Amino acid sequence: MPGQPAQHQSHQPGSEAEMTPRPDYTPFYPGSGRLEGKVAIITGGDSGIGRAVSVLFAREGAKLVIVYKEETEDAEKTRALIEAEGSEALLIAGDVGDRDFCESVGRRARQQFGRIDILVNNAAEQHVRDDLAAMETEEMRQVFETNIFGYMYMIQAVIDHLEARARIINTASIVAYRGNPQLVDYAMTKGAIVALTRSLAARYAEKGILVNMVAPGPIWTPLIPASFPPDKVKSFGTDTPLGRAGQPNEVAPAYLMLACEDGRYMTGQAIHVDGGEYPSS
Template structure:
């Protein structure tokens, strides 16, 4: 029997991250995130399912979209502004023989969330899995200088958007369906340069547990994946230069993670493999924070 080979992963020094303008397109990154799941072994775990992924055009959402398609799901992605990135995802999903739908929308709008869910159900023929993944973040050296506008945008996108999407999706969902939220290690340990962002992620963790309790009787499961430092377009587009220079170094594995290393966790929660998991917060952090 052939032995599966470990895929080499880049360290921070390999990536040599430099600040980029926000919003950042994945296609413009010199060192692109690894999302092709070349070593992933699908097993038809989501055959016949329909999934909607917010922020599914790049980063973690892009890898999750591909993983779901490889497992047999039809996939809709909600993107804010980057149609080019969304088209790349569409090509990857359709290459797996699955249906794909790209929806431009803003999760800060409850009405746009409702329309995205309605379109997914109508055009893909069902609605089984919601992945709340869209996020906004910025880095600031001084907490006192965070603009009020950015605080509102961070909370409106990262927690209100999750609530709006769940409110829209639940009427279309049934027993065995799944909501998966993207949290963050920052919501557990904090981040001195992203106080507002870390606060929203802590709120997402509590939202996950509370919504799981609410939906328990309906047997709709709600869980969260908590990434550590993952190489996505948000990183060079929003982080301070000093934080970029050590991004991922603080983990026990000594490197950033790649989006495809997160995707199987979403498959677990979306499939029957996770049938007894609800209200769970799964850390995929490379061992962060590192114990000194």
Template sequence: MIEKTFPKNFTPQTQDTQPGIESKMNPVPIFEQGEYTFDANRLKDKVAVITGGDSGIGRAVSIAYAREGAKVAIVYLNEDQDAEETKKIVENNGGTALLIKGDIGDETFCQSIINTVISSFSKIDILVCNSAEQHTANSIEEITYEQLDKTFRTNVYGSIFMIKNCIKHLKEGSSIIITTSVTAYQGNETLIDYSSTKGALVSLTRSLAKNLAPKNIRVNAVAPGPVWTPLIPSTMPSSDVQEFGSKTAFKRAAQPVELAEAYVFLASQGASFITGEAIHVNGGEFVNS
């Protein structure tokens, strides 16, 4: 992968609603690289469910999993164009993708996701809890009940709903991967409720890893630093977008493709003795703290 091909700053921009549309971003996030190849069949014949799989990190993971031999069920909120584009890319890479649209904050919908995947593929081997909601606030006093409820419902409740309804279908050797964040460890002065949810997901990862170890089901997390995804222009002021990621050791934000390998590794046999852990893909953000 050629680091110099990745942008170090961005055009000031915003989007009206989140989680945002990838095709409207400038530049469009990099979810594949010619120099960054999979094809080792590390996930051959596996079935993966990926929430937020339509764009950003989820798109990169969906494509990487497909290239490693997995069938992917892509769960998304309402971004039809992004979801269809991801499905097309997966299929162009020889993979199989199933699109499922709805809000994971609703447990009934989560039940229907699992039922649909089992009906289509007869099994589930990998669950990636990646959907996220975030809002900026300069003060905790600005955080409304509605915002707090939506952020926790998507990030925490949604992950628990998905795991709870998926667990009976997971077998020995299955893997659950949760997307947390560097903000769970460092905090963030304007992402107060979001950071709180990501801290909860770290604790969920550790507790569930202990709970499921007797069944040999592994539970791990990936903790990204700043990543150029649709959440950024759809939730941040344009002035912050321009310098997004500049405080990392590499002086830039990650591109989604740079996260994908961590998710492949944690889902593969190569991580068979790893559980309850978080892989930090943050561009050396701790180095600068």
């Protein structure tokens, strides 16, 4: 099966508006009110998986707080999509690697909507490291600040305001389980997210707060052309058993299951949406 056209973006986490073709974020089915009255914070919610989850949550009745770094065009498009579903969105731009910023997100979410029911930690960055010995400490630190410190900062910002039946959903990755020779520091952070999720699930189970994760495989998001050279983008996902990269709207239903009552007997778990890549033979 064909891959994507060769392309590259020179900035992280990338822009959905610049991709060819655009990722598919449209939900598959009409909503059924599974998140009616809920408020969800989604980091990296402006594009890719985050956009697809945001639109699906809105269709199911949730109000959204969309956290993004600086991709205002993508964020405004996501707001319009949420409003088209009959819901509301608060857009907040900033760096999740900054603890003060994350605290402000929690505070503004409560001021705007009066409650927080769901936190989806999804913002991420990744970089191809061809020469591991040459990787600078600051480069590695930046990936950890975004991918794992940012998760922890957001959890700290909301945890005291979550009630029983609240949900925390973290975005892990197939690379946490299989590794990746060129994305070593990224894989390290995703492994840490697995440990974080399982630890928090055990810690907060008695309070009725459920903590799970989704572990995507190759999904067509802005992070792909922003990370890999054009030839790798062209073949991205074609080596999976299903022969193609996944679309964001093929991942979003896993987040919905974990966010709504369908997932009320799950905590500390991972849902793998990866075209059959994991486990490897």
